[in-house]
Amino acid sequence: MHPSALTVRLPLGKKDVPIVAQSTETTDWVSRFADDVIEESERRAPGKPVVVASGLSPSGPIHLGNLREVMTPHLVADEIRRRGYQVRHLISWDDYDRYRKVPKGIAGVDEEAWAAHIGKPLTSVPAPEGSAYPNWAEHFKAAMIESLAELGVEFDGISQTEQYTSGAYREQILHAMKHRNDIDAVLAQYRTKKAPAKKSQKPVDEAELEAAEGSGAAGEDDGSAGSAGYFPYKPYCGNCEKDLTTVTSYADETTELSYTCNECGFAETVRLNEFNRGKLVWKVDWPMRWAYEGVIFEPSGVDHSSPGSSFQVGGQIVGIFGGKQPIGPMYAFVGISGMAKMSSSRGGVPTPADALQIMEPQLLRWLYARRRPNQSFKIAFDQEIQRLYDEWDKLDAKVADGSALPADIAAHSRAVRTASGELPRTPRPMPYRTLASVADITAGHEDQALRILSDLDPANPLGSLDEARPRYDKAVAWINTHVPADQRTIVRSEPDAELLKSLDETSQQSLRLLLDGLDSHWSLDGLTHLVYGVPKVQAGFPADATPKELPPEIKTAQRSFFALLYHLLVGRDTGPRLPTLLLAVGQERVRSLLGE
Numbered sequence: 001m002h003p004s005a006l007t008v009r010l011p012l013g014k015k016d017v018p019i020v021a022q023s024t025e026t027t028d029w030v031s032r033f034a035d036d037v038i039e040e041s042e043r044r045a046p047g048k049p050v051v052v053a054s055g056l057s058p059s060g061p062i063h064l065g066n067l068r069e070v071m072t073p074h075l076v077a078d079e080i081r082r083r084g085y086q087v088r089h090l091i092s093w094d095d096y097d098r099y100r101k102v103p104k105g106i107a108g109v110d111e112e113a114w115a116a117h118i119g120k121p122l123t124s125v126p127a128p129e130g131s132a133y134p135n136w137a138e139h140f141k142a143a144m145i146e147s148l149a150e151l152g153v154e155f156d157g158i159s160q161t162e163q164y165t166s167g168a169y170r171e172q173i174l175h176a177m178k179h180r181n182d183i184d185a186v187l188a189q190y191r192t193k194k195a196p197a198k199k200s201q202k203p204v205d206e207a208e209l210e211a212a213e214g215s216g217a218a219g220e221d222d223g224s225a226g227s228a229g230y231f232p233y234k235p236y237c238g239n240c241e242k243d244l245t246t247v248t249s250y251a252d253e254t255t256e257l258s259y260t261c262n263e264c265g266f267a268e269t270v271r272l273n274e275f276n277r278g279k280l281v282w283k284v285d286w287p288m289r290w291a292y293e294g295v296i297f298e299p300s301g302v303d304h305s306s307p308g309s310s311f312q313v314g315g316q317i318v319g320i321f322g323g324k325q326p327i328g329p330m331y332a333f334v335g336i337s338g339m340a341k342m343s344s345s346r347g348g349v350p351t352p353a354d355a356l357q358i359m360e361p362q363l364l365r366w367l368y369a370r371r372r373p374n375q376s377f378k379i380a381f382d383q384e385i386q387r388l389y390d391e392w393d394k395l396d397a398k399v400a401d402g403s404a405l406p407a408d409i410a411a412h413s414r415a416v417r418t419a420s421g422e423l424p425r426t427p428r429p430m431p432y433r434t435l436a437s438v439a440d441i442t443a444g445h446e447d448q449a450l451r452i453l454s455d456l457d458p459a460n461p462l463g464s465l466d467e468a469r470p471r472y473d474k475a476v477a478w479i480n481t482h483v484p485a486d487q488r489t490i491v492r493s494e495p496d497a498e499l500l501k502s503l504d505e506t507s508q509q510s511l512r513l514l515l516d517g518l519d520s521h522w523s524l525d526g527l528t529h530l531v532y533g534v535p536k537v538q539a540g541f542p543a544d545a546t547p548k549e550l551p552p553e554i555k556t557a558q559r560s561f562f563a564l565l566y567h568l569l570v571g572r573d574t575g576p577r578l579p580t581l582l583l584a585v586g587q588e589r590v591r592s593l594l595g596e
Contacts (some may be wrong), residue, residue, distance in 0.1 A: 028410035029372045034079040049086040052297040057094040058140035060103035063349040071368040072299040081419035089155045095137035096160040119242030123161040147352035184230040190308030222283040235278035239266035287314035291323025298326040332376040358478040366415035389432035426471040435475035437576030441584040456524040500595040527579035
C-alpha cells in the first residue's frame with residue numbers, strides 16, 4: 001500500500017483542555033452540526049473519540065465533487081477539535097471495489113487493454129503506464145492524499161483491500177451470511193419501488209444523475225438471489241480475479257461456500273471462516289462499516305435521498321450488525337465554471353490538485369466552508385477566479401478591521417486555519433488579477449515580474465518574489481494552463497505608425513496628457529488616477545471628480561480612450577488593467593509606443 005505517513009492518527013479520549021469559546025462561530029452550519037455530533041457521540045459512546053467518516057473510491061481521478069465528501073466532515077471534525085475533543089476522521093479508501101469501467105482521458109491508459117481488467121478489485125488493476133505506484137488504486141489515492149495534506153485535512157486512512165484481505169471483517173461477513181434472509185427482507189422492500197419523479201422547472205442535466213461517483217456510494221449493488229437463494233457476499237474469482245461470480249451454496253454450520261465464475265468458468269468450494277478474497281455487496285458493506293467503526297457523522301450525496309438508496313437502506317441494515325446509522329447532511333453537487341456536473345468516468349474533470357495549482361488552499365477551503373452542504377456551488381477555472389479572489393481579499397480585510405459578519409468570520413476562520421494551526425499564507429497577498437496580468441505580460445520572466453510588482457507601491461517595494469508566493473505562482477499557473485493562447489497579451493515591438501498618424505486632435509491631446517503625467521504618477525494607484533482622469537480633464541472636469549459629478553458621456557469617452565491605448569500597446573480592443581499594463585511595459589517603451 002502507498003505509505004500512510006501522510007495520514008494523521010490522533011490519541012483517544014478527550015483532551016484535558018478548556019473548550020474554545022465560539023462567540024463568532026455560533027451562526028454557521030459547521031457549528032450547528034458540531035453541536036449535534038458531540039451530543040450524539042456522548043449518547044452513543046461516552047468518553048470515546050468522536051468518529052466522522054468519508055468514503056472515496058480511487059476508480060479514477062478523485063475530483064472536486066468528491067472533495068465535498070471529505071471537506072464536510074473535516075470542517076465539522078475540526079470544529080469539534082477546536083472545542084477540545086478528540087476526533088477520528090476516517091477516510092475509507094474503497095480500493096477493494098470492482099473496477100467498473102475505464103475512465104476516459106487518462107494518460108498512459110489504453111482503453112482496450114485496461115477494459116480486460118473490469119471486474120477485478122481496484123488494487124489488482126495495473127497503474128497507468130509510467131506511474132510510480134504499484135496499482136490503479138494507489139496511483140489515484142496518492143494525488144488525493146497530497147492535496148488533502150496541502151488543505152490541512154487530518155484523517156485516518158483505511159484501505160478496504162487491507163481490511164478484507166486481512167480478515168478484519170471476518171466475523172461481520174459470517175454474521176451477514178447468517179442473517180442473509182433478514183438482509184434480503186429489508187432490500188426486498190425497495191427492489192420494486194421507484195423514486196417519485198421530482199418536479200423541476202428546468203430540464204434535468206443527465207450528467208447530474210451520476211451523483212457521487214468517486215465514492216463507494218456510486219455502486220448501488222445489493223447482491224442478487226439465484227437458485228440457491230440470496231447472498232450478501234461476492235467472492236473474487238480464484239482464477240481470473242473478477243467478481244463475475246455466483247454463489248451456488250453455503251452452509252452456516254461449516255461456513256463452506258461454493259461459487260462458479262461466469263467469466264472463466266472456474267469453480268471452487270472454500271471455508272468462509274478462513275477465506276479472504278471477496279467482499280460484502282455495497283448496500284451491506286456500508287452499514288456494516290458504520291457499526292464496525294462506530295461512525296457518528298457521515299454526509300451522503302443527493303442520490304441517497306431516494307427510496308432504496310444505499311444510505312436509506314443502510315439505516316435499516318445497520319441494526320442487523322448492532323449499530324446505528326450516522327447522522328449527517330445530504331450534500332449537493334459541485335460544479336465548474338463553464339462545465340457540466342463532474343463525473344470521474346468522463347475524463348478531464350478537475351481534481352483538487354488541479355484547483356490547488358491555481359488557487360491557494362485557503363480559497364479552496366473557503367468555497368466549501370461558506371456554503372451549507374445542501375447548497376450547490378461552482379469552482380472557477382476561468383476568468384471568474386479573479387472575481388472570487390477579489391471577494392476573498394475583501395473578506396480578509398473586513399475580518400482584519402472587525403467589520404465582517406459573524407458567519408463570514410467563521411467561514412474565514414475555517415479557511416485560514418485548523419485546530420492544529422494556521423495554514424501557510426502569502427506574506428504579501430497582492431491582488432490575484434494584478435499578479436495574473438503581470439504573469440501574462442512577462443511570460444514567466446521573474447526579474448521583469450519583480451520590477452513591475454515593486455513599482456506597484458514605490459513607497460513599499462517588493463524585495464523578492466518570495467513575498468508574493470505562493471499566490472504569484474498560482475496566478476502564473478492559471479495564465480499558463482487556463483488562458484487560451486489567442487487571449488494572451490503580447491506587447492507591440494514597434495509603434496503603430498499608421499494608427500498614430502490617423503488620430504484626430506482630441507485623441508492626440510489625450511495621449512499628450514497621459515505622457516505628461518507618467519513621471520509623477522508612476523505607481524499602480526497613480527496610473528489608475530491618471531488613465532481615468534485624462535478624459536475628465538479633456539471635458540473640463542477635475543481629474544478627481546467622482547462619477548456623480550460627471551455626465552454619462554465621460555464613461556463613453558473613457559472607454560474610447562482605453563480602447564485606443566490597448567490598440568497602441570497590444571494591438572487589441574482589450575487587455576489587462578491599463579495601470580498594470582503600463583507598469584509592465586515600462587515608461588520608456590510606453591512613450592515609444594504612444595508616439596513620443
